[in-house]
Amino acid sequence: MSLLAAAALSALAMTLIVGVRYLIVSGAFAFATRARHPGLYAGQGRQIRREIGWSLASAAIYGVPAGIIAWGWQNRGWTLIYTQADAYPLWYLPVSVLLYLLAHDTWFYWTHRWMHRPRWFRIAHAVHHASRPPTAWAAMSFHWVEALSGAVVIPLLVFIIPIHAAALGLVLAIMTVMGVTNHMGWEVFPRFIHSGPLGAWLITASHHQRHHEFYGCNYGLYFRHWDRLCGTDRGLGDFSRAAAGRRRAGS
Numbered sequence: 001m002s003l004l005a006a007a008a009l010s011a012l013a014m015t016l017i018v019g020v021r022y023l024i025v026s027g028a029f030a031f032a033t034r035a036r037h038p039g040l041y042a043g044q045g046r047q048i049r050r051e052i053g054w055s056l057a058s059a060a061i062y063g064v065p066a067g068i069i070a071w072g073w074q075n076r077g078w079t080l081i082y083t084q085a086d087a088y089p090l091w092y093l094p095v096s097v098l099l100y101l102l103a104h105d106t107w108f109y110w111t112h113r114w115m116h117r118p119r120w121f122r123i124a125h126a127v128h129h130a131s132r133p134p135t136a137w138a139a140m141s142f143h144w145v146e147a148l149s150g151a152v153v154i155p156l157l158v159f160i161i162p163i164h165a166a167a168l169g170l171v172l173a174i175m176t177v178m179g180v181t182n183h184m185g186w187e188v189f190p191r192f193i194h195s196g197p198l199g200a201w202l203i204t205a206s207h208h209q210r211h212h213e214f215y216g217c218n219y220g221l222y223f224r225h226w227d228r229l230c231g232t233d234r235g236l237g238d239f240s241r242a243a244a245g246r247r248r249a250g251s
């Protein structure tokens with residue numbers, strides 16, 4: 001098989017993995033939503049179908065660069081991803097995970113703010129905000145321009161910051177689960193996390209929900225420090241009040 005065909009096959013395989021991962025994780029949390037909050041997505045069938053369509057298109061945009069780089073890692077020694085446990089000190093494992101999350105969060109915060117400029121909002125970000133309110137299926141519901149801005153982050157970081165393959169797996173798992181839970185319309189984390197001292201710095205659904213409600217605030221991905229530093233943090237939303245409001249409006 002030619003090099004080009006092998007890399008293309010890897011890109012296709014990774015697209016399938018990202019797409020199936022999305023369907024499984026979003027599907028599982030949508031199922032949990034039905035059990036915990038029956039009727040929360042009532043009347044949102046059309047929106048959900050659109051969210052799934054955009055998300056599967058995003059899976060290809062994420063999968064192609066990731067698949068090509070995974071091929072280069074395996075066959076050409078590209079990237080700083082390592083597999084021997086003792087290649088770096090043990091303490092570096094959690095540090096590398098934190099470095100990836102901090103770098104991704106910084107990239108996301110500033111590109112997200114840029115996509116809220118009126119011209120770029122219309123082009124790149126209106127698709128994501130068309131979910132009102134978003135559901136567990138909106139995790140990857142992005143226009144291709146926005147998907148591209150997200151898809152380049154990890155493929156670039158693996159050339160800059162060394163990381164163990166398992167630690168990278170953890171970063172991807174955190175990215176996937178937080179993408180879903182931040183959009184699903186209820187808080188999955190216990191109160192002591194999102195409303196305690198940790199919640200002052202970590203982003204969960206209570207924080208991102210406010211971004212979808214008010215737009216010009218709460219731009220961060222994992223951490224609140226950029227929002228707090230730049231004066232764009234508008235605190236946490238309250239799902240119990242929002243749900244009560246919806247019930248009143250519905251009745």
Ligand SMILES: [Zn+2]
Nearest residue numbers: 128183208212
């Ligand atoms: Zn969002």
Ligand SMILES: [Zn+2]
Nearest residue numbers: 112116125211
């Ligand atoms: Zn936004």
